[in-house]
Amino acid sequence: MTIKTFRGGIHPPEYKELTQNSVFEKVPAPGQIFLPLTQHLGRQAIPVVKKGSVVTAGMLVAQADGFISAPIHSPVCGTVANLGKQITSSGFPKDTITIITNGQTEAAFMSPMDPETITPDDIRKRVADAGIVGQGGAAFPTSVKLTPPPEKLIEFVILNGCECEPYLTRDYRFMLERPDAVIGGLKLILKVLGVQKGIMGIENNKPAAIEKMKNYLRDEKDLSVVVVKTKYPQGAEKMLIKAITGREVPPGKLPMDVGAVMQNVGTAVAIYDAITKGEPLITAALTVSGKGIKNPKNLIVPVGTPIKDVIDHCGGLTDNAAKIIVGGPMMGAAQYDLSSPVMKATSGILVLTKDEVETKQETTCVRCGKCVEVCPLNLLPTRLARLTQLQRYEDAEMIGITVCMECGTCAYTCPSNIPLVQWIRLGKQKVFRLQKERSASEN
Ligand code: SF4
Ligand code: SF4
Known part of the structure; x- marks a missing residue:
């Protein structure tokens, strides 16, 4: 049988074995956290706290500024120490709320709602109130993606479980450890969009996740798993839609223009938790990996935790560590300041060694095509x-x-x-x- 895919692409070494069996571990809150007001695409959030405000975990600290924006909540209990600038993984300083934590663990979440009886409007509102942004990397506010213009006919929802970037195994662990939340989240997305058909796309290098998801969907007539070829960038929106449906999203157009809405596995989990537990997006699930880190792991980290604290939690850097990247090795950004915080859509921290980052000499184009x-x-x-x-x-x-x-x-x-x-x-x-x-x- 031909396995579905797209034209082009590459097969970089995967290095998934470093963390694929690493069960998610919760990282405790550090001494201080940094909450940049721009952790999403769109307008910067507006602070609703000031220096000295006392906050508990889950409390709103910055509200969305309009439709394409997202609110920010404190992941910890503590006191606001500053509203100022902080360097972020983008390499630029951003307006940021700094909170000194106090070690307390009470949480002020929203009230849980029943996923069976909740209405589409309530799902959309809860997703917006919880500050959920796309976990696939772009950090686009999810409530916006769940509000397509009425003239767009959405025929299916695709849940992206490809995780085609080398090293990263966060989505893989979600599928193994939280299949109920992955499928529960998918069903909520289908409900809010009024769509029947849900398809999970998973690369064929993840047989355990494929089996787990297929088992979960055994009795579902409208939900299915499509196995796609392991190839980079199979998880890119346009590539996965092409592989699964054969439809091409034309340049300058969106998936909804060909009848599709795509969400990441991690976004489905965040939606499920926001509805069933009332939990806003205050943690980031991420893979810390690479030969330059002592103990590669999959972690659940309070948003705002400095990268340095996350690296320390993994035993620190090896002697030959040379380059730190936030995200995957193909599309991630090199880091120069480890005080920069984990953000809502941070999917990985990767540490490469000296021999891996040796700069190769650039030569003239040989027109090989x-x-x-x-x-x-x-x-x-x-x-x-x-x-x-x-x-x-x-x-x-x-x-x-x-x-x-x-x-x-x-x-x-x-x-x-x-x-x-x-x-x-x-x-x-x-x-x-x-x-x-x-x-x-x-x-
Ligand atoms: S970076 Fe741009 S030009 Fe290069 S392969 Fe990807 S889409 Fe094509
Ligand atoms: S055509 Fe030139 S730029 Fe393109 S891969 Fe070959 S050498 Fe590199």
Whole structure:
């Protein structure tokens, strides 16, 4: 039988064995936590506490600013020490609430609701009130994704259990340890969207998770598991929709334009917990892995915990640790300041060793075409990078630079070690600026 997939893509070493059998461990609250007001795509949240405010776990500390925004809750009991700037994993300082913890453990959650009788409107409101953001990496406010325009016909919900980034095993552990919450969350998503058909997409390198989910769905006629090929970036929205349904999301369009809504396994768990326990999104489930960390683990970490505390919880760095990345190795961001906090959508902390990060010499493009062959979006990475180098941004725009999802597949394949994705990222920023200027001059 042919296993479903998409065109292009690569097969980097997986390194999942470092943590795939590591059961989630809860990390206690550190001495102080940092809660950046922008942990989501959209407008920054507005603080509702001030210096000296006493907070308990689950209490609202910043409210959403409009529809595309998300509120923030304290994951700990303590006292607000400061409202100021703090460096984040993006590398930039952001407005942040700092809380000194007091070791107490009481929680002020919302009231639990019955998933059987809850109405779609109440689910949507609870998801918004709980500050849930997409756990697949983009951190888009989930309540917005659950509110498609009425003219869009949604035919199916896809639950993304691919976890195609090397090293990461967080979603895998969710499927093994919390199948009730994964499926319960999927059912709530289906209910809020008024959709019957739910499909879980899981890569074929996770047989235990596939078996577990299939068993859970044995008696469900509208819910199913589709096994897809292990290939990077199989978990990207457009790639998984193509693999499962055969439908292509056109450039500039959204999954809902082809009748699909996709959510990550971790988002389903967060929705289930917000409904059944009243718990806002105050913890991040993440994989800490790599040869540069002493004890790789899967952890449940209070949001706002400094990366350094998480690394210490895993026994610290090895002597040859050289590079720390937040996220996966393909799309994650290198870190320079370990006081930067774990955020709502942090899926991993990865520590690479010296031999793994040795910089390879960049040489001239040999026009081998490999980058074009592997680009899952059929772009011309070499041309996009060249046009950026030549500052021909309008030409780069014409051939689709803004469509690039920065998956890094092209750069990984390039035998000349050309940092294609860095050039393309720069080009995209320039094009977005040009587009902004254009629309300002038109108005
Ligand atoms: S980073 Fe962009 S250009 Fe490169 S393979 Fe991914 S989508 Fe294609
Ligand atoms: S993979 Fe590298 S060397 Fe080959 S065409 Fe693309 S940029 Fe050039």
